[in-house]
Structures are given as structure tokens and as C-alpha cells.
Amino acid sequence: MSPDTTPVLDVRSLSLEFPVFGGSVRALNGVSLRVMPGEIVGIVGESGSGKSVTAMAALRLLPPGAYRVTEGSLRLGGDDVLAAPEPLVRQWRGRRAAMIFQEPMTALNPTQRVGEQMSGVLRVHRRISRSDALTQAQSLLRDMMIPDPAQVLRAYPFELSGGMRQRVMVAMAFSCDPDLLIADEPTTALDVTVQRQVLQLLRHHARERGTAILFITHDMAVVSQLCDRVYVMYAGTVVEQGPTRQVLRDPRHPYTRGLLEGLPEGAPPGADLAAIPGQVPDMRHPPTGCPFFDRCTYADDVCRQRPALLPLDAAAPAGNEAPDRRRLACWHPLAPSDAIEGRT
Known part of the structure; x- marks a missing residue:
């Protein structure tokens, strides 16, 4: 399969269950997508x-040990996610691969300013200086049509509206070009x-x-x-x-x-x-x-x-x-x- 036709995400016949008292909950049953x-x-x-x-x-974000994959495979760009x-x-x-969650207040750290959180993601994956990371973060927020990105970077998540917090999450998700x-x-x-x-x-x-x-x-x-x-x-x-x-x-x-x-x-x-x-x-x-x-x-x-x-x-x-x-x-x-x- 050539790179152009390799799925970014390939789920094949995936069955997954959560062990519970007296049995298990079959959450997925042969899912392919x-x-x-x-x-x-x-x-x-x-x-x-x-x-x-x-x-x-x-993205293997389920708690380790809290679930069992009983069948199937899951590949990210051809790499085996389950075996990695x-x-x-x-x-x-x-x-x-990045993820945007339903409620940004639970995904963003309420004790850190938006700029710290966005620059932290950029520095982990791109190995750049803090000042360069903040500059890129401001540019990303501007791309999200945020009128005053510098002010948003200085704000804590609870100081922003729900729509503004979600724009921050979208900007963070795109920050490393996944x-x-x-x-x-x-x-x-x-x-x-x-x-x-x-x-x-x-x-x-x-x-x-x-x-x-x-x-x-x-x-x-x-x-x-x-x-x-x-x-x-x-x-x-x-x-x-x-x-x-x-x-x-x-x-x-x-x-x-x-x-x-x-x-x-x-x-x-x-x-x-x-x-x-x-x-x-x-x-x-x-x-x-x-x-x-x-x-x-x-x-x-x-x-x-x-x-x-x-x-x-x-x-x-x-x-x-x-x-x-x-x-x-x-x-x-x-x-x-x-x-x-x-x-x-």
C-alpha cells in the first residue's frame, strides 16, 4: 500500500470490553473504520x-488495566497502536494525532495560564525556546480568529468563555500539525x-x-x-x-x-x-x-x-x-x- 493510500487511522474488527464485578461490559464489538x-x-x-x-x-487514552482488547487491530499511519x-x-x-474533548474546562489546566499550556505542548514536541513557543501560540490563536491573542495567552481558562476555551483547544490540537x-x-x-x-x-x-x-x-x-x-x-x-x-x-x-x-x-x-x-x-x-x-x-x-x-x-x-x-x-x-x- 503506497503512502498516499495508507489510512491515517485503520481500525479492524476491534472488540473491547471493560471488566466489571461478575463479568464484563462489551463496549466495542467488531468495529472497523x-x-x-x-x-x-x-x-x-x-x-x-x-x-x-x-x-x-x-490514542490509547483509556486507563491501563481497566479494559481488554479481545480481538482486532488498530493502526495509526501503519503503526500498531496496541503493540507500541x-x-x-x-x-x-x-x-x-491530537484530540479535542467535549468540555475544555476539564481538558485545560485551571491553575496555568493559557500561554503556559500552549507553549508547553509546542516545546515538548518541537524542542523550541519558550519565547518562540509563545510567539507560535499567539499566531495559532490569531488563526482561530481570536481578536486579542496576547491577552488570551495571559488569561487562565476560567477567565474565558466556553467558545473561547474551545478555540484554544482547537489551536492546541493543530499546533504540531498532526x-x-x-x-x-x-x-x-x-x-x-x-x-x-x-x-x-x-x-x-x-x-x-x-x-x-x-x-x-x-x-x-x-x-x-x-x-x-x-x-x-x-x-x-x-x-x-x-x-x-x-x-x-x-x-x-x-x-x-x-x-x-x-x-x-x-x-x-x-x-x-x-x-x-x-x-x-x-x-x-x-x-x-x-x-x-x-x-x-x-x-x-x-x-x-x-x-x-x-x-x-x-x-x-x-x-x-x-x-x-x-x-x-x-x-x-x-x-x-x-x-x-x-x-x-
Whole structure:
């Protein structure tokens, strides 16, 4: 595989569990996904679907000893993340892959000024002087459309608004020009106007620098604005994947359609929003068949067997590895005529 076609992130059949008293919680069950250079890829699903666990596993940020990988592989630019020694993985974080978390107040150190934190990251990975690091930090903040970057560098995180703190996190993530940026619900706590600004900054700087992004969210509307491709996750499993425009305009999995029907954009004025009935299954006792079985109106006896994630085009070979191919894990795919019209 040539460098141009080597995935920045390549997750293959990854199964992961958390040991608990009397058993274990199966958080991921055979998850496969790829992010190619320069792509913006989304993972979407309800809380508990395994989105954040996938992101944390990619940078080995889960607490050591608190989880077990029972199957599969995880590669960062061709390097085996699961087998790499911890000192090497620490070098990769920030330089090769960076992460933006949902709440910057928990990610930023409240006892250090913003300038100290940003310059510290630059000095660790670039081996430059403190003054040069502060100069670069100020330039990064200016790129984030912050009016007075010098003042922000002197501030403590608690002195900044939520939107400003998130811009600082975005600047830190791009500071060492990583190949991959993982953003875990980075706009959830922001109002709609600031959310849009942050998304625009992410998209612009990713395109400008050639950085790939793995964007974790529960918000289909955000996915439609930002992502080239999307993976829909449910109960630790990828149930549908493909180009964002195709998946949102023509959802074939009942779960994907349920998520889209819950968007306010699709509801008549004054009408109640649609909701998927039931709850995510208890992953201490994962279902043997389709994980969506108990909540699906199309389910029948065949759904008690687990469906494979296969190309939607029946004529395509099952082993086709093209990352942009539509795939579906469902015994009863929705017909195109059942698709929701007008989704983008």
C-alpha cells in the first residue's frame, strides 16, 4: 500500500470490553473504520453506542488495566497502536494525532495560564525556546480568529468563555500539525452560533493543513455540515456507513432513519419530535443477534442472528475495502422509496 493510500487511522474488527464485578461490559464489538489522509469522517450514534471508546482507544487514552482488547487491530499511519510501548505512544499524541474533548474546562489546566499550556505542548514536541513557543501560540490563536491573542495567552481558562476555551483547544490540537485530529463532541456545550464558528474553523484549518479529522457526535445536523463520510454506531457496532450525503438522504438502516426522524428540521411546526422507543441494550449481556432487535419495528425471527456489515450493492464483492462504499448491517434494509426526502 503506497503512502498516499495508507489510512491515517485503520481500525479492524476491534472488540473491547471493560471488566466489571461478575463479568464484563462489551463496549466495542467488531468495529472497523478507516480515516484516509485529508478526510473528515464522522461517527454518530446515541450515548452508549461506543463512539468515545473508539476515539479513546485510537490514542490509547483509556486507563491501563481497566479494559481488554479481545480481538482486532488498530493502526495509526501503519503503526500498531496496541503493540507500541507507552513512551512511543506518548510521542505520537500531539505530534501525529491530537484530540479535542467535549468540555475544555476539564481538558485545560485551571491553575496555568493559557500561554503556559500552549507553549508547553509546542516545546515538548518541537524542542523550541519558550519565547518562540509563545510567539507560535499567539499566531495559532490569531488563526482561530481570536481578536486579542496576547491577552488570551495571559488569561487562565476560567477567565474565558466556553467558545473561547474551545478555540484554544482547537489551536492546541493543530499546533504540531498532526496527521489526525480526533474531536469528541467538541461543540455540544456551545450555543448554535459559536458551534457554527468552531466547525468552520475546524474545516478550514483541516483543509488548509491536510489534517484528517475523526469527528465524534450524536448530532446528525453537525455531521451533515462537516463530514465527508459517516459511520453510524449502535451498541458498540457499526450498523451503517458511507458518504455522508448518501447516508443522510437515503438511510437504509432503521436505526439511522430513527436518528434522522428525531431531528427538528423534519418535524411539522408544533409537532412532537419522533423518538426511537426503548433503550440501548445492557452490554454486560450483549444480544446474540442484531443489537437493534428490541427497538426495531421491522424485526422478525431472522434478526435473532447477527447481521454482517456488507456492501449495500449486492453485486459488489463482500471483501471490497473501498472506504467510501456504502455498507449496512441489517437483515431488512429500507428500500430507497422509504428514504427520508430532503435530508442533506
